[in-house]
Amino acid sequence: xxxxxxxxxxxxxxxxxxxxxxxxxxxxxxxxxxxxxxxxxxxxxxxxxxxxxxxxxxxxxxxxxxxxxxxxxxxxxxxxxxxxxxxxxxxxxxxxxxxxxxxxxxxxxxxxxxxxxxxxxxxxxxxxxxxxxxxxxxxxxxxxxxxxxxxxxxxxxxxxxxxxxxxxxxxxxxxxxxxxxxxxxxxxxxxxxxxxxxxxxxxxxxxxxxxxxxxxxxxxxxxxxxxxxxxxxxxxxxxxxxxxxxxxxxxxxxxxxxxxxxxxxxxxxxxxxxxxxxxxxxxxxxxxxxxxxxxxxxxxxxxxxxxxxxxxxxxxxxxxxxxxxxxxxxxxxxxxxxxxxxxxxxxxxxxxxxxxxxxxxxxxxxxxxxxxxxxxxxxxxxxxxxxxxxxxxxxxxxxxxxxxxxxxxxxxxxxxxxxxxxxxxxxxxxxxxxxxxxxxxxxxxxxxxxxxxxxxxxxxxxxxxxxxxxxxxxxxxxxxxxxxxxxxxxxxxxxxxxxxxxxxxxxxxxxxxxxxxxxxxxxxxxxxx
Amino acid sequence: xxxxxxxxxxxxxxxxxxxxxxxxxxxxxxxxxxxxxxxxxxxxxxxxxxxxxxxxxxxxxxxxxxxxxxxxxxxxxxxxxxxxxxxxxxxxxxxxxxxxxxxxxxxxxxxxxxxxxxxxxxxxxxxxxxxxxxxxxxxxxxxxxxxxxxxxxxxxxxxxxxxxxxxxxxxxxxxxxxxxxxxxxxxxxxxxxxxxxxxxxxxxxxxxxxxxxxxxxxxxxxxxxxxxxxxxxxxxxxxxxxxxxxxxxxxxxxxxxxxxxxxxxxxxxxxxxxxxxxxxxxxxxxxxxxxxxxxxxxxxxx
Numbered sequence: 001x002x003x004x005x006x007x008x009x010x011x012x013x014x015x016x017x018x019x020x021x022x023x024x025x026x027x028x029x030x031x032x033x034x035x036x037x038x039x040x041x042x043x044x045x046x047x048x049x050x051x052x053x054x055x056x057x058x059x060x061x062x063x064x065x066x067x068x069x070x071x072x073x074x075x076x077x078x079x080x081x082x083x084x085x086x087x088x089x090x091x092x093x094x095x096x097x098x099x100x101x102x103x104x105x106x107x108x109x110x111x112x113x114x115x116x117x118x119x120x121x122x123x124x125x126x127x128x129x130x131x132x133x134x135x136x137x138x139x140x141x142x143x144x145x146x147x148x149x150x151x152x153x154x155x156x157x158x159x160x161x162x163x164x165x166x167x168x169x170x171x172x173x174x175x176x177x178x179x180x181x182x183x184x185x186x187x188x189x190x191x192x193x194x195x196x197x198x199x200x201x202x203x204x205x206x207x208x209x210x211x212x213x214x215x216x217x218x219x220x221x222x223x224x225x226x227x228x229x230x231x232x233x234x235x236x237x238x239x240x241x242x243x244x245x246x247x248x249x250x251x252x253x254x255x256x257x258x259x260x261x262x263x264x265x266x267x268x269x270x271x272x273x274x275x276x277x278x279x280x281x282x283x284x285x286x287x288x289x290x291x292x293x294x295x296x297x298x299x300x301x302x303x304x305x306x307x308x309x310x311x312x313x314x315x316x317x318x319x320x321x322x323x324x325x326x327x328x329x330x331x332x333x334x335x336x337x338x339x340x341x342x343x344x345x346x347x348x349x350x351x352x353x354x355x356x357x358x359x360x361x362x363x364x365x366x367x368x369x370x371x372x373x374x375x376x377x378x379x380x381x382x383x384x385x386x387x388x389x390x391x392x393x394x395x396x397x398x399x400x401x402x403x404x405x406x407x408x409x410x411x412x413x414x415x416x417x418x419x420x421x422x423x424x425x426x427x428x429x430x431x432x433x434x435x436x437x438x439x440x441x442x443x444x445x446x447x448x449x450x451x452x453x454x455x456x457x458x459x460x461x462x463x464x465x466x467x468x469x470x471x472x473x474x475x476x477x478x479x480x481x482x483x484x485x486x487x488x489x490x491x492x493x494x495x496x497x498x499x500x501x502x503x504x505x506x507x508x509x510x511x512x513x514x515x516x517x518x519x520x521x522x523x524x525x526x527x528x529x
Numbered sequence: 530x531x532x533x534x535x536x537x538x539x540x541x542x543x544x545x546x547x548x549x550x551x552x553x554x555x556x557x558x559x560x561x562x563x564x565x566x567x568x569x570x571x572x573x574x575x576x577x578x579x580x581x582x583x584x585x586x587x588x589x590x591x592x593x594x595x596x597x598x599x600x601x602x603x604x605x606x607x608x609x610x611x612x613x614x615x616x617x618x619x620x621x622x623x624x625x626x627x628x629x630x631x632x633x634x635x636x637x638x639x640x641x642x643x644x645x646x647x648x649x650x651x652x653x654x655x656x657x658x659x660x661x662x663x664x665x666x667x668x669x670x671x672x673x674x675x676x677x678x679x680x681x682x683x684x685x686x687x688x689x690x691x692x693x694x695x696x697x698x699x700x701x702x703x704x705x706x707x708x709x710x711x712x713x714x715x716x717x718x719x720x721x722x723x724x725x726x727x728x729x730x731x732x733x734x735x736x737x738x739x740x741x742x743x744x745x746x747x748x749x750x751x752x753x754x755x756x757x758x759x760x761x762x763x764x765x766x767x768x769x770x771x772x773x774x775x776x777x778x779x780x781x782x783x784x785x786x787x788x789x790x791x792x793x794x795x796x797x798x799x800x801x802x803x804x805x806x807x808x809x810x811x812x813x814x815x816x817x818x819x820x821x822x823x824x825x826x827x828x829x830x831x
Binding site (some may be wrong): 128129130131132134135136212237239240241242244245246295297299300301303353354355358361363391393394395396397398399400446447485486487525526527528529 | 586594601615619623626631671677713715716736739740781
C-alpha cells in the first residue's frame, strides 16, 4: 500500500514538473505579451531543479521500498515478472537517467513481448537468456534443501490436518417391503425411498515426527430419520519405525480382505457384498486394538499384518457379539469378558502384489479372523478368506481411465454355536458357512464405469436356529457410475436377489433399483491401491 | 512352512548382496522428467526409476504396490512438491516406511523448491475445476527451471553420496552448459512466433509459453480436468478463427479426436506434445524432448 502511494506521488510530481517548465518556454516565445525577466527564468530553473531532485529522491525511496518488499516477498510472488519489469516498467515512471526522461512511457514489457531480459547474473551466454531470476529463486546454497519449500501460495497445504466431509445418499426402489432384510450392510439402503446412511467426517494428519493420526466419524439417519453416530475409526500409526515395521493402535477396521478395511464411498457398488455383511458383519469387522505390519525385504510387494482387537460388540459380529436384544443365532447370548488370550480377536493377513506388465497389476491376499463368540461359554469362531485383485490401466490413461478391474473374495467361517445363556438352547451346533463375490469393473471413458457383480452365500441349514440372516442366497448386480470429478458421483444399480427356502423361511426373489449420489468436500486423503 | 521361510531368507539375502555389490545410489522419481534429469546429473553412479509412465496423466497414477517396493529401498525420492502427485504419493510413502525420504532429509528432493510457481490461485475453489492451490505444477517445461532442479539434484546426490560430490557437480555444470547452448537454438526457432497464441488441451504449458514468449491461455478443457463440452468447443473455435491460431497441442493421454475436430474446423494443426521424456520415440532425454517440442511447434506455426 505504501508503495502504491509513493509511486502515485512520484508520477504526479513527474507529470507536474514538465508542465511547469513548459510555461516559461511559451512565455519567452516571440510576440509574448509579458516577456519574462532573467530573474524569473532563473527562479523557475531553480524550482525545476529542486523538483527534479525531489523526484529522484522519491524514486530512490520507491526503489528501496520495492527492494525491501521483494526481499520479504521472495517466497510469495503471485506471477513471475521479467527481471527488467520491477519499478521502471510497471509504474511507467521514467528511470533516473542522464538524458531527459520521456513524458509518457513508450514501452511496457508487461503487455507486449519485450527484448530479451538482461541477465541478472551478468554471465551472458548469448542472445537468448539462459537464466531467469523471475522463475527461480536466487541461486541457492545447499542449505535450501533442508528448508521448507519456498513456494508461495496461501500455504493451503500448511495445515495441521486434512479434514473432509463425505455425504452419500441412495434413492431406493425394491419389490421387498423389508429392504433392511435384503440389504446386508449397515451403510446400505434400508428403506424404499431416500436413504442417508453415510455422512462421514474424515480427519488425518501428522501428529508429530513419530505418528500420523486418522479419524472417521460417521453420521447416519435411521428409517425414522433419527441420527445415529459412530466412531468408525480413530487410530494413530507410526511413521518412522525401522526394518519396514509399522504399528497402529486405536479403533480401526481389521485388514481382512479387500472391502472390509475400506469406507463405503470407495466401494464400486451401492451395497455390501453378501459374504461381507453376513460373515464379517453389517458394520464390517472393526474394533479397538493394535496392529503390527511388516513389509518383507523381497523383490516383490509382500506385507504381513497382525491385528489384535477386543472382538466385542456388534462390530465384531461373528465374535463376542451379544446380538440384538441379547439374542444371536436364536440363542440368548452370554456377554463374555475376556478370560484368556484366545478370547480376543486375532486377524492375520498376508498380501502379495506383482506386476504382470507395465499396465497390469495383481494383488493376492489371505486373511484370517479368530476369536471367541457369545453363544456359549467356550464357543469359538474362525474365519478364513482369500482375495484376488487384477487391474489393467491404459498406458495413456487420462484421469485414471480407461481401466479394467476384477476383484474376488471368498470366505469360509466355522462358527461354534453353543447352547446360550444357562444352556437354554436345546443344542450346540457347528456352522460351516461360506460364500464369495466376484466383481468386474470397466472404466470405458473418462469418468464412466460399468460394473457387474455376482454374489453367493451358503449358510448351513439348521432345524433349530430360526434366524433370517441364515438364509442361503445369491445376488447379481449391474451398475453404471458417472464421476463428474473425483469429488462427486452418480450411480444407478440394479440388484436381483434370490433367497433360498430353509427350515424357517420361504424362498423368494427380490428386484431392487438404486440411485446413489455422493459428494466430497475438503481435503480427502488419497486412496490406496 | 520351512520351505517358505527358506525362500524368504534367500530372497532377503540376495537383495542384501545385490545392494552391496553395486553401490549405486537408488533414485526414485515420481515423474519421468525428474528421472531424466537425475540420469543427467547422476550418470552411472545412480540407479534411476520413475513411477508414472511418460504417456499417462500424472494427476491420476495408481498407487501400485510395486512402487512401495521401489520406495522402500530408495536413497533419494524426487517429487514435484507442488501437489501434482497428491492423489497417489502420500499412501505410497506411508506404506514405504523409509525414513530417508522424509521431507527435509537430503534424500528427498521436492523439485518445486526454489521455483516460483505461476497461476497461484488467490481463491481456491473446486468450482474452478482441478486447481492446484500452490500454483501450476507443470513447471519442468521451462529449461531455465529444469536447470535449477538439476542443481538441487546435484546437491542432494552429493549429500547422500559425498565421495562423488565433484562428479555430480561436474555433471550438473555440463547439463547447465548444454541447456544454455540449446536455449539459443530453441529461442531462435521460436522467435518468429513471439506473441502468437497456441491452444492447448489442458493448462500445462504456462511455463513453456512464458519462456518462449507464446500465449497458451486458450484450452479445449473448459476448466482444468473437466472434459471438453460442445458449447465450450464452439467458443474455442470462434476465438481460434478470430485470432488465426495455427496450432493445438495435445498430450498422449488426451482425446486426440476432439483436437482433430477443432483443427479441421479452424484449419489449425494438431501438435503432439508431451511433458515427459520418453513419451515419443527418440525423446529419452530432457534435451531431446525439448528439441522435439520446439521443432514440432515451429513446423506447425510456420
